[in-house]
Amino acid sequence: MRIAFLLICFVFSSILSCKKETVDTKTNINAGFHEDLIQSGLAKDSLQRMDVFLDKLNQKNTSFLDFYVTYFYKFDKETQDEIKKSKGNNFLEEDPEGYYKLFAEIMSEKSDRYLKSFGISKDEEMLSREVYIFHLKKKYGPTIDGQLENLNK
Numbered sequence: 001m002r003i004a005f006l007l008i009c010f011v012f013s014s015i016l017s018c019k020k021e022t023v024d025t026k027t028n029i030n031a032g033f034h035e036d037l038i039q040s041g042l043a044k045d046s047l048q049r050m051d052v053f054l055d056k057l058n059q060k061n062t063s064f065l066d067f068y069v070t071y072f073y074k075f076d077k078e079t080q081d082e083i084k085k086s087k088g089n090n091f092l093e094e095d096p097e098g099y100y101k102l103f104a105e106i107m108s109e110k111s112d113r114y115l116k117s118f119g120i121s122k123d124e125e126m127l128s129r130e131v132y133i134f135h136l137k138k139k140y141g142p143t144i145d146g147q148l149e150n151l152n153k
Contacts, residue, residue, distance in 0.1 A: 028058055029057070029058055029061060029062070029063050030054040030057055030058055030063060030064050033050075033054060033063075033064045033136070034047075034050075034051060034054060036135075036136060036139060037050055037131065037135055037136070040135040040136070041135075042131065042135055046127065046131065049124070049127055050127065050128065050131055052124070053120065053124045053127065053128050056118045056119050056120055056124075057118060059118075060117070060118055062118070064128070064132075064136075065140060065143060065144060065147075067118075067128075068128075068132060068144065069144055069147050069148070069151075070114065071111060071114060071115075071125070072129075073144075073147075073148055073151060074151060075107060075110045075111060075114070076107070077151060077152070078110070079103055079106045079107050079110065080103070082106060083099065083102055083103060083106070087099075087102070111125075
């Protein structure tokens with residue numbers, strides 16, 4: 001009886017430890033970016049601010065690259081497509097000022113809503129952009145280029 005009880009306890013604790021590992025792995029989807037930033041020599045204060053940013057992405061199970069591509073490229077393409085659909089293919093040539101004004105309004109709305117969904121401020125977004133450009137682009141640029149090719153198909 002005692003052996004059966006110990007066996008049940010062991011199985012139960014094994015299940016819980018496996019579940020904990022899966023949750024921890026899922027919520028730390030951006031751990032590799034943190035390590036890359038350390039290796040790139042990012043200043044300690046910027047690294048701490050980026051860790052806060054990455055934690056916000058982790059909470060939504062979103063990788064930094066997915067965030068970056070969506071924020072800078074998918075929204076751009078979606079906005080261009082929306083304007084073409086509502087105003088026609090020649091709107092840019094016919095009214096460049098109107099096009100850029102409408103484009104800026106739609107992009108601003110999309111980006112504000114997206115940042116808010118993560119609890120990310122504009123300052124955090126700007127830091128992440130600078131960090132990507134100066135510390136991660138060399139390594140991850142080809143990955144983003146591949147995603148852009150798929151986006152433009």
